[in-house]
Each structure stands twice: as structure tokens, then as C-alpha cells.
Amino acid sequence: MCLDLAASMCGSTVNKSEAIRVAGVNKKVYTNGLKAFESMLDLQGDVSIKEMGVQFGCTGAVTLAEECLQSYIKEYNNKSCAEMDFGTSLFQAASLCAACRQLKIKVDRVKLKEVCSVKHKTFDRLVTELEKHAEKIQGAKKVVKQKRSKTLLDEIERQIEGMYIFI
Numbered sequence: 001m002c003l004d005l006a007a008s009m010c011g012s013t014v015n016k017s018e019a020i021r022v023a024g025v026n027k028k029v030y031t032n033g034l035k036a037f038e039s040m041l042d043l044q045g046d047v048s049i050k051e052m053g054v055q056f057g058c059t060g061a062v063t064l065a066e067e068c069l070q071s072y073i074k075e076y077n078n079k080s081c082a083e084m085d086f087g088t089s090l091f092q093a094a095s096l097c098a099a100c101r102q103l104k105i106k107v108d109r110v111k112l113k114e115v116c117s118v119k120h121k122t123f124d125r126l127v128t129e130l131e132k133h134a135e136k137i138q139g140a141k142k143v144v145k146q147k148r149s150k151t152l153l154d155e156i157e158r159q160i161e162g163m164y165i166f167i
Contacts (some may be wrong), residue, residue, distance in 0.1 A: 001019075001023065001030065001033050001034050002035055003019065003038070004016075004019050004034060005034070005038065005041070005043065009043070017056045022065060031114065032117050033116065035117035035157050036117070047089050047115065047161075048091060048092065049062055049065045049066055049069070049092050049095060049096055050062050052063070052092055052093060052096050052112075052115065053096060054106060056096070056111065056112065057107075058096065058099075058100050058105045058107045059103055060105060061096060061099035061102075061103050061105050061107075062096070062099075064099040064102065064103060064134060064137060064138070065092075065095040065096040065098070065099035065100075065134075066095070067090070067096040067097045067137050068098055068099055068130050068133045068137060069086065069091060069130070070135045071133040071136065071137060072086075072091075072095070072129065072130055072133050073086050074106065075133070088116070089115050089116040090116040090118055090122075090123070090126065091126070092116075093112045093113070093115050093116045093123075094116075094123060094126040094127045094130055095130050097109060097112050097123075097127050097133055098127050098130035098131040098133070098134045100126075101110065101127070101131055101134075102131060102134040103138075104137055
């Protein structure tokens with residue numbers, strides 16, 4: 001894992017399957033260990049919600065995810081005085097997942113969980129909390145659609161249809 005981190009810092013690559021075999025662990029343990037080392041050494045790259053949206057093919061949920069996370073941050077700051085780093089991949093991925101659920105966009109939750117490498121319960125609990133904020137935001141955005149007024153083009157089409165009836 002250390003060799004993998006050193007290689008990535010130097011811009012080189014390591015054969016992951018070979019590194020996993022040499023480490024003597026399965027892929028999940030290796031990935032979680034690698035993420036833990038990155039976190040301890042503060043080497044992990046911050047991934048934005050927009051980047052995750054592009055990566056997972058759900059760019060339509062990005063704006064809602066960002067609004068949802070901002071709402072959650074406001075509520076959290078009102079409740080607690082403790083400092084929390086909301087820029088981590090956990091909060092980014094969870095808010096994107098909550099937004100996708102709210103908008104009924106399919107996204108691979110397993111891969112989203114892998115990005116932040118946390119336990120399923122932790123991720124699911126945070127997604128549930130963020131879904132509440134997404135519902136509030138979506139509820140506020142829902143507006144009754146008004147019937148559009150007739151335009152000149154609509155009136156011309158109506159006249160033309162009326163002409164065909166008499167012919």
C-alpha cells in the first residue's frame with residue numbers, strides 16, 4: 001500500500017492486482033487500507049460533487065446535491081459547535097446519492113460507498129439525513145404549472161386546422 005501511495009505521488013502507476021496479491025489481502029481490505037493511509041497522511045484528493053456527478057453519470061442531480069449539503073451544513077452548525085470537515089468525500093458522495101434518490105436517478109451506490117470508504121451503516125445513515133433536506137428543497141421548488149397563454153403560432157395552427165375541416 002505504501003508503495004502504491006509513493007508511486008501515485010511520483011506520477012507512476014502500480015499494477016493493482018499484483019499489489020493486492022503481494023499484500024495478501026482481498027481487494028476490499030486493500031482499498032480500505034489504502035484510503036486509510038491516504039487519510040492519515042492527508043494525501044487524498046478532494047473530489048467535488050460535480051466531479052462525482054460526471055464520474056457516475058448523474059449530472060442532473062448535482063445542483064440538488066449541492067443545495068442539500070449546504071442545507072445540512074446550516075442545520076448542523078446551528079445544532080453543534082464542533083468543527084466538521086464537510087468537504088470530505090463522505091459528505092459529497094452521500095449528498096449526491098440522496099439527490100439521486102430524490103430525483104429517481106439510478107446511481108451505483110456500492111461504487112459511491114467505495115469512493116469514501118466508510119461502513120455501509122454510516123453511509124446509509126448520512127444519506128437518510130440528507131434525503132430529508134433534499135425532500136424539503138424539492139418540495140419548495142415544486143410549483144403548480146400554469147397553463148401557458150396562446151401565442152400567435154398557436155392561433156395560426158388553430159386557424160389552419162379550421163380550414164382543413166371545411167375543405
